[in-house]
Amino acid sequence: MALFENHRPGVTKLLILVLLSVLLMALDRAGSSVAQRINTQLSTVTDGLARLIAAPIAWSEQFTAHWQTRSAQTAKITELEQENLLLKGQMQQFFYLQTEVNQLKTLLHGQNTPVPNVLLATRIAQHDNPEQRSFNINRGTNDGVQPGQPVIDGHGIVGQIIRSSLTGAVVLELDSRRQALSVKLGDSAFIGVLNGTGTRNLLTLDRIPDRYPVKVGEVLYTSGLDGVFPPGYPVARVTQVQNERSQAFLNITATPVAQLDHLQQVLVLTNPPDAPPPPTANAPQITTQTPAPALIDAGQPAPAAATPLPTPPAPASTPTNSAPASSAPKHPSAPAAPSGGAHAR
Amino acid sequence: MRGDWLAIGLSVLLGLVLSLLPITGWYSHIAPQWLWLIVLYWVLKSPQQVGLVVAWSMGLLLDVGTVGLLGAHALLFTLSAALVLGIRPWLNNTGPLQQALFFAGLSVVYLLMLLWIQGGLSNGLAIAGYLGRSLSNLVVWPILLFALYQLRQRLH
Numbered sequence: 001m002a003l004f005e006n007h008r009p010g011v012t013k014l015l016i017l018v019l020l021s022v023l024l025m026a027l028d029r030a031g032s033s034v035a036q037r038i039n040t041q042l043s044t045v046t047d048g049l050a051r052l053i054a055a056p057i058a059w060s061e062q063f064t065a066h067w068q069t070r071s072a073q074t075a076k077i078t079e080l081e082q083e084n085l086l087l088k089g090q091m092q093q094f095f096y097l098q099t100e101v102n103q104l105k106t107l108l109h110g111q112n113t114p115v116p117n118v119l120l121a122t123r124i125a126q127h128d129n130p131e132q133r134s135f136n137i138n139r140g141t142n143d144g145v146q147p148g149q150p151v152i153d154g155h156g157i158v159g160q161i162i163r164s165s166l167t168g169a170v171v172l173e174l175d176s177r178r179q180a181l182s183v184k185l186g187d188s189a190f191i192g193v194l195n196g197t198g199t200r201n202l203l204t205l206d207r208i209p210d211r212y213p214v215k216v217g218e219v220l221y222t223s224g225l226d227g228v229f230p231p232g233y234p235v236a237r238v239t240q241v242q243n244e245r246s247q248a249f250l251n252i253t254a255t256p257v258a259q260l261d262h263l264q265q266v267l268v269l270t271n272p273p274d275a276p277p278p279p280t281a282n283a284p285q286i287t288t289q290t291p292a293p294a295l296i297d298a299g300q301p302a303p304a305a306a307t308p309l310p311t312p313p314a315p316a317s318t319p320t321n322s323a324p325a326s327s328a329p330k331h332p333s334a335p336a337a338p339s340g341g342a343h344a345r
Numbered sequence: 346m347r348g349d350w351l352a353i354g355l356s357v358l359l360g361l362v363l364s365l366l367p368i369t370g371w372y373s374h375i376a377p378q379w380l381w382l383i384v385l386y387w388v389l390k391s392p393q394q395v396g397l398v399v400a401w402s403m404g405l406l407l408d409v410g411t412v413g414l415l416g417a418h419a420l421l422f423t424l425s426a427a428l429v430l431g432i433r434p435w436l437n438n439t440g441p442l443q444q445a446l447f448f449a450g451l452s453v454v455y456l457l458m459l460l461w462i463q464g465g466l467s468n469g470l471a472i473a474g475y476l477g478r479s480l481s482n483l484v485v486w487p488i489l490l491f492a493l494y495q496l497r498q499r500l501h
Binding site: 018042170 | 362404406431
């Protein structure tokens with residue numbers, strides 16, 4: 001009778017499979033490319049499944065939206081139109097300032113930061129384990145999503161892509177234990193490393209020399225020094241400052257600015273601005289290629305600002321500090337000397 | 346035979362979908378390990394089709410799907426399947442309640458081992474150092490076997 005037949009497992013087979021698993025674990029821990037390749041290829045299956053599972057939820061949302069009353073819909077549309085107009089208005093000024101800052105940076109040290117591409121993605125599944133928190137998004141390598149790219153929401157940095165396949169990608173959240181990024185402390189140009197702890201919404205910034213006046217409530221911005229996160233994005237707000245007298249160091253805890261508990265849609269920065277600039281770096285050209293398609297019309301004013309360029313020969317002979325002051329006296333905030341100094345490397 | 350494979354494929358796919366559901370709140374703490382239970386069921390009921398290799402590959406797929414350490418679930422799936430294969434005649438003779446108790450107990454070991462693998466071993470060198478002891482066990486066992494055999498022979 002088949003039910004009572006003995007099917008004792010072969011010890012050799014068991015041993016081979018166990019050794020294979022241990023080998024895979026070791027390779028994965030070491031960050032080997034073999035493990036990554038296996039991961040990417042198999043994840044095409046599982047990410048596809050995750051997308052398949054998420055589809056009915058999206059349909060039900062569309063269904064409820066369809067049955068909303070007409071007045072509620074028009075009210076929502078008006079509200080969004082107003083918000084859109086406000087944002088566009090702010091963006092015009094932003095692009096103007098961006099051109100100006102880029103020109104000044106070109107004068108200072110021949111480098112500027114183009115506006116990154118952003119890609120809208122929807123969160124479709126959450127994975128939590130003691131070591132890391134991560135979630136799936138519905139964009140993959142087909143949309144240009146690659147491991148290492150930063151992910152933001154409407155408020156600040158969310159995390160970064162750790163794996164992408166044909167059917168989706170996985171985002172490692174900021175408060176995972178393995179995540180760390182370089183931040184700038186407020187006005188002082190001090191750079192610290194912000195670590196995730198594995199506890200929800202808790203980040204730590206250890207061993208800051210206590211001569212830096214850090215206040216509770218201060219916002220920490222990315223410094224750009226880690227080469228992954230572009231400079232200037234808000235990351236976290238300081239919640240507690242511990243001053244240990246014996247050690248002359250501050251231990252700082254912070255909470256992410258991004259709303260990690262209520263993420264629905266996120267933005268992937270698909271073209272990190274820290275990529276080396278093209279050899280013919282010319283300020284107006286770079287800003288006109290602002291790649292985000294929705295913002296291109298707002299970026300139009302850029303070519304008009306090409307005129308002040310002939311000035312470089314003169315400041316090149318004078319000390320560089322005087323260059324920003326002479327070329328842009330109208331905007332005292334425009335000479336980005338502190339951030340430019342932190343950016344130089 | 347073909348019907349068997351169809352049933353196995355469909356139920357394993359269902360288990361994978363249930364394990365990958367985007368779950369939040371209280372359910373995430375009590376969600377059963379669907380894929381593990383389904384694979385162990387097939388190991389118990391039709392060991393010709395579902396054996397160690399299938400269990401291993403399903404574990405690997407779960408590793409990838411849940412973004413865990415590659416190989417952790419695969420290892421534990423293989424070990425559970427090997428245990429179930431080993432005591433299959435006994436498990437088939439007991440009632441459903443005893444089987445459920447056995448799987449619950451096994452899952453306690455499984456979850457503790459998983460926690461240990463994911464959280465405790467945070468770098469590769471630690472794994473190597475830790476497993477060095479098991480390698481020396483491997484070396485010592487034949488020596489021990491021979492020595493104790495000799496001892497028994499002498500005292501007999």
